[in-house]
Amino acid sequence: MATHKAYLSALFVAGALALAGCGKAGVNERPPERGDQAVARVDGRTVWASDVKREAVAQGLIGQGEPLDPSSDMFRRVLDEVVDQKLLAAEALERKLDNDPAAQRRLAAARERILGDILVESVVADAVNDNAIRGLYQEQLKQAKRSEEIRARQIVLASASDAEAVRRLLAAGAAFDAVAAERSTDVASRFNGGDLGYFTLDVMPDAYDAALKGAKVGDVVGPFQVESGWVLLKVEDRRLEAPISLEQARPQIVRFLTYDRIRDLLEKLRSRSKVETLVKNESTAPSPPADAPKGAAAVQGGRP
Template identity: 60%
Template sequence: MRPSRLLFSAVLALSLAVAACGRGGGDARPPEPGDRAVAKVQDETIWASDVKREAVAQGLVGEGEPLDVTSDLFRRVLDEVIDQKLLAREAERRGLDNSALAQRRLEATRERILGDMLVETVVNNTISERKVEELYQEQLRLARTSEEIRTRLILSRTREEADAVVGILAQGAAFEAVAMERSVDEATRFSGGDLGYSTLDVMPQAYANALRDKPAGSTVGPFQTEGGWAVLRVEDRRRETPPTLEQARPQIVRYLTYEGVRQLLEDLRGKAEVDVLLNGDAARPQEPASAPAAPAAGSPPASAPAAASAS
């Protein structure tokens, strides 16, 4: 086994002991239809589905992607699964699985696995093509009311410098050339100040306020921002171009999964008696810690996922 994988395998060895504690010897029956035995560690069979599951857990392949048993990747992950089982067996031989700490960690691993299986069964199975299509159509309706604006920026450190920029532009100098020469914004100056297309709702407030009613061809500013004094040129205004259904699908599925897990946990907490044994503010009810991370700022509101522009 390669040293770079040793620590990773050692950590997962205890997880494998969850199943090892209850096994009664090798099982020749495939766990999934069409499964294939690919190795044996003493009396325990390793199936192709075990290797695929490990590859998915490591992010090496997607859940729905195939993993060819003849590929180098399959063989590499198979070697890791064999190493994990050998480590788990040795941990059992030394009695490490009998300690109170090991039992608590094994139980925690078991609960995580069961929780994941519940999500797969209850939540993922409810994410239908119809629901994906409905949310996509809702997002399309929202996108039809949004406008994208392409702008260029010249950022100055002081008002005096920004006024000088406006004077140079008024004499007919090309905005792109002045941006390359005078802008202090290193991210855009070498592209002539090009900020690309974006909608007002994702712009800094100062930019959005300055650009709200300005037509294409306008020069706007100077106005103060957090980074300095800005002068903008409106290059183009157009209706927001929504992504295709296939482009939006991953984000829609993530959103539906998040909402499904949130609702499931809310229902379970409503039925269970949960006492948080903490004092003060920490004891106030909060969103379940096991819920997936909420969408980041700029992500969809509760009604629908925000689809990124395809431009």
């Protein structure tokens, strides 16, 4: 069940949507959306699956367009909240609370907010489509700088003499992975033959960077000293870092295109409207006196 605060908020939003049609509706109402499903009735008025999904999106439980299984616990919980909202809104109308001037202003504000959301959804739906997403993805691919990835194995030894002995053993033909499993002191990598997987040099200690620069596939480099001991490395592969896939990039691209389109819309609306701000901006702190100690302005501005 929703909290008391959520109920009060839902009361006025529901009222804004229901003022014109709060009477009982027949059981043969048409679904508001194609494929919609009736999931409950409150005093004869149908509650649709789309109503529940819309509330789940508003609460941040699912994203816009994500499915919500009517058989799930989440759906049932949100359905109960939607039913409660309708009951509260109907009771408020029964008590004629919507006639109060303050209530009417809140209902009008809720209506404006909902209309604004509908406009944004409509504009964004036209602008944020597969062609736009793919176009921006391809543009970003051209501009992206791909780092080199290296795959290497390592053997970590406790001393320089141990490392030198292992280096000679490898030079004599011993298998690097077998020696790593037997002799390396690095627990994290020894049990998979010292395999470090693919990495970029910027995430490794400076000693690895220095040792691997110029090393070719198949080279064994080292020993060199690090904090954990003495290291020998074998270069298994070098390649360019794989670019992010379209599906991985899609959420960020959608957010960018959405923000960009909304910004353009608001700039256009403001440019053709007269907006007057009648209150002074109090965020600018007054300048400190000339003899104030250093840092006083920052403190007055609310910053540490």
